[in-house]
Amino acid sequence: MSEPVLRVINLKKIYRSRRRGDIVAVDNVSFSVYKNEVVGLLGPNGAGKTTIIKSIGTILRPTAGEIWVDGADAIKNSRAALERVTAVLEGNRNVYWRLTVKDNLELFAGLQGQSLRSVRSYIDELIEMFNLKEKVQEQARALSRGMQQKLAVACALVKRTPILLLDEPTLGLDVETSYELRWILKRMAEQGQRTILLSSHDMNVVQDICERVIIINHGRIVVDDKIENLKRLFTASAYRFEIEGHLNQTQEQKLTEQFDLIKISRDGPRTVIEAELLDDQRVYEIIDVLKENGCRLESVGKQYPDLEEIFLRVVKGEKR
Ligand SMILES: Nc1ncnc2c1ncn2[C@@H]1O[C@H](COP(=O)(O)OP(=O)(O)OP(=O)(O)O)[C@@H](O)[C@H]1O
Ligand SMILES: [Mg+2]
Numbered sequence: 001m002s003e004p005v006l007r008v009i010n011l012k013k014i015y016r017s018r019r020r021g022d023i024v025a026v027d028n029v030s031f032s033v034y035k036n037e038v039v040g041l042l043g044p045n046g047a048g049k050t051t052i053i054k055s056i057g058t059i060l061r062p063t064a065g066e067i068w069v070d071g072a073d074a075i076k077n078s079r080a081a082l083e084r085v086t087a088v089l090e091g092n093r094n095v096y097w098r099l100t101v102k103d104n105l106e107l108f109a110g111l112q113g114q115s116l117r118s119v120r121s122y123i124d125e126l127i128e129m130f131n132l133k134e135k136v137q138e139q140a141r142a143l144s145r146g147m148q149q150k151l152a153v154a155c156a157l158v159k160r161t162p163i164l165l166l167d168e169p170t171l172g173l174d175v176e177t178s179y180e181l182r183w184i185l186k187r188m189a190e191q192g193q194r195t196i197l198l199s200s201h202d203m204n205v206v207q208d209i210c211e212r213v214i215i216i217n218h219g220r221i222v223v224d225d226k227i228e229n230l231k232r233l234f235t236a237s238a239y240r241f242e243i244e245g246h247l248n249q250t251q252e253q254k255l256t257e258q259f260d261l262i263k264i265s266r267d268g269p270r271t272v273i274e275a276e277l278l279d280d281q282r283v284y285e286i287i288d289v290l291k292e293n294g295c296r297l298e299s300v301g302k303q304y305p306d307l308e309e310i311f312l313r314v315v316k317g318e319k320r
Pocket of ligand 1 (some may be wrong): 015016017023024043044045046047048049050051052229
């Protein structure tokens with residue numbers, strides 16, 4: 001692979017709070033993003049995603065670590081970094097309320113030092129792409145929330161920085177607008193114009209447009225891999241057993257004591273056991289336990305987890 005366009009090295013952010021004491025929001029996080037990659041940043045509430053995005057976008061000063069955006073030192077030389085990276089924050093309000101859609105776009109292009117002439121046709125393209133044509137003369141404050149969010153992303157794109165950071169870009173959007181935005185981002189990435197790092201709680205969004213995910217929990221990276229690899233990895237170890245009838249408390253207890261990552265639930269007249277078995281041999285051990293307890297096994301099979309299940313297992317596994 002080529003050189004990374006974004007490098008985060010041992011990033012640390014401690015918020016000093018008199019009331020809550022020191023909060024270690026980001027703890028020694030390191031990762032790289034390569035040209036034209038679209039990487040999803042996942043994690044439960046408070047995991048540190050926004051803090052990471054704000055640090056890269058030079059909105060926040062980290063406590064320690066290094067951040068390099070397209071060769072520029074984002075901590076020591078934020079001006080140079082800002083020519084290379086744009087951040088659209090969650091519930092974004094970086095557009096100018098009193099300006100029209102078009103004026104906003106032109107302003108953002110101007111802020112980047114692009115001449116209006118050189119950028120005009122690109123702005124028209126963005127207006128078209130974001131379906132904002134009928135609204136070009138409306139003031140931003142008169143737009144619906146979803147439209148404002150689209151405008152915010154469009155304004156970020158007009159800056160044409162090689163790196164784009166999006167914090168929860170589809171939060172609060174209706175289904176249609178969310179799909180529209182996904183489609184635009186996907187197209188941007190496919191055309192090889194951008195490198196994108198985006199955070200989201202919507203696994204469908206991440207699954208749709210990201211090739212790779214970084215999962216953060218309590219300020220630390222717990223997974224950094226291609227979604228494809230994760231699916232393969234988790235499929236290999238995820239089993240589902242179906243049993244006739246219901247287990248009694250002692251039987252359930254026995255299973256949960258012996259097997260770490262196990263979930264027992266009822267499905268009508270059946271009991272379903274979902275288990276994470278890192279060693280194939282353990283499949284037989286479960287079957288033995290079931291036999292000993294007089295349970296009648298109906299079926300055993302592999303599970304095919306989606307990103308959401310993978311995420312939950314990773315985050316839950318962390319807690320143990
Ligand atoms: N300005 C601040 N002052 C003090 N603590 C903060 C501040 N901003 C964030 N935190 C704390 O830092 C931690 C990480 O917060 P952050 O907003 O980065 O998480 P997040 O992953 O974006 O969460 P969410 O999914 O809810 O948006 C949390 O414990 C949060 O309470
Ligand atoms: Mg956040």
